[in-house]
Amino acid sequence: MNESPYHLFSKYGEKDSIYPKSVLEKNDFYRSWKPYLFASGFYDFILGKESYFEFQNKISTLAEEPNGVSLALSCMVEVNVAGGILLHSKYPNPGSHFVWDAFLGVTPPIILSVGVSEPGFEGKIKKLQSSVVSGKLTGIKSFVTNGGEANFVFWVTKSENENPVYIVPIPKESNFPYVILKESFHTDFTPHVSHLKIQVKDLPLEAESLLIEDYGELGMELRLKELCSLVSLLIGKTKVLSTIDSDLNRERNKLIQWRESFLQGFEGNPTKEMLLEGFPYPILPLLLSVTKYYQLEKPEDLKTIDPDWQLFVWEDSLTKYLTQLKKRSQSP
Numbered sequence: 001m002n003e004s005p006y007h008l009f010s011k012y013g014e015k016d017s018i019y020p021k022s023v024l025e026k027n028d029f030y031r032s033w034k035p036y037l038f039a040s041g042f043y044d045f046i047l048g049k050e051s052y053f054e055f056q057n058k059i060s061t062l063a064e065e066p067n068g069v070s071l072a073l074s075c076m077v078e079v080n081v082a083g084g085i086l087l088h089s090k091y092p093n094p095g096s097h098f099v100w101d102a103f104l105g106v107t108p109p110i111i112l113s114v115g116v117s118e119p120g121f122e123g124k125i126k127k128l129q130s131s132v133v134s135g136k137l138t139g140i141k142s143f144v145t146n147g148g149e150a151n152f153v154f155w156v157t158k159s160e161n162e163n164p165v166y167i168v169p170i171p172k173e174s175n176f177p178y179v180i181l182k183e184s185f186h187t188d189f190t191p192h193v194s195h196l197k198i199q200v201k202d203l204p205l206e207a208e209s210l211l212i213e214d215y216g217e218l219g220m221e222l223r224l225k226e227l228c229s230l231v232s233l234l235i236g237k238t239k240v241l242s243t244i245d246s247d248l249n250r251e252r253n254k255l256i257q258w259r260e261s262f263l264q265g266f267e268g269n270p271t272k273e274m275l276l277e278g279f280p281y282p283i284l285p286l287l288l289s290v291t292k293y294y295q296l297e298k299p300e301d302l303k304t305i306d307p308d309w310q311l312f313v314w315e316d317s318l319t320k321y322l323t324q325l326k327k328r329s330q331s332p
Contacts, residue, residue, distance in 0.1 A: 046094075063234075068237075084218070085212060131159065138202055181197060262278045287302070
């Protein structure tokens with residue numbers, strides 16, 4: 001593998017390698033790599049030092065690596081979602097709150113996660129049940145990406161017609177007072193990414209823990225960023241295959257060209273309106289080429305080759321809603 005500032009895995013396993021030996025230890029995977037990601041500029045976008053297009057190029061290159069899709073996903077979610085909330089919070093400037101240290105290369109590293117999903121909420125924010133009453137949080141989050149390693153979760157709650165977001169420290173102990181359940185887990189796809197299920201009752205919050213008054217409209221923007229970033233992860237994951245199959249290479253180049261034409265003009269932080277212009281993002285032709293290469297019937301079968309492919313075919317209710325919304329807007 002050719003070396004570059006972003007091929008962070010290239011020397012892993014070599015004698016006297018400077019790269020973290022815990023790369024295959026799931027409970028410390030992202031944390032062990034954060035100093036190298038920071039040194040290589042993977043947080044420059046959220047710090048206002050580069051464009052969103054440049055950030056996408058970086059995570060795409062990272063996804064070319066062995067285990068790279070897991071690391072690119074962890075980085076992408078922290079930057080797009082946790083970082084996106086910070087940019088819209090009371091503390092929009094780097095250094096204006098201590099949680100910005102997650103992107104400033106501090107030691108030991110700080111990891112931020114975001115808790116939206118709850119049992120039975122079906123992707124609908126209005127169905128959330130978590131609440132803060134008299135400064136105490138009660139609720140459950142069932143799928144907090146990066147949560148198994150995170151120091152803090154940005155907890156999305158329900159308050160009448162709004163969805164305030166609070167900074168909640170994640171206790172290290174499972175039997176911490178007010179914590180009913182704390183369980184870290186991993187999925188078959190991107191298996192090195194940690195997730196958390198956590199339930200608390202009457203957990204006291206700091207007076208200044210409120211980040212934003214309403215997550216509502218912002219949630220759609222952040223989900224669109226995640227979906228847009230899947231384009232970049234797919235471009236990276238198909239790099240090796242594109243050197244073997246000419247049809248696949250052609251479709252991959254088309255997707256690279258689309259990403260460049262769509263993203264290169266963006267300045268600053270992409271808005272929901274800007275991101276909706278290109279949605280749904282055109283990953284299907286490349287996925288079909290990969291499916292054909294492996295002689296499978298449909299993209300959903302790719303998980304039998306590598307569970308990571310499931311990341312690109314899985315749809316949640318919000319994704320389906322966005323697709324329907326775009327179709328309605330294009331109807332005469």
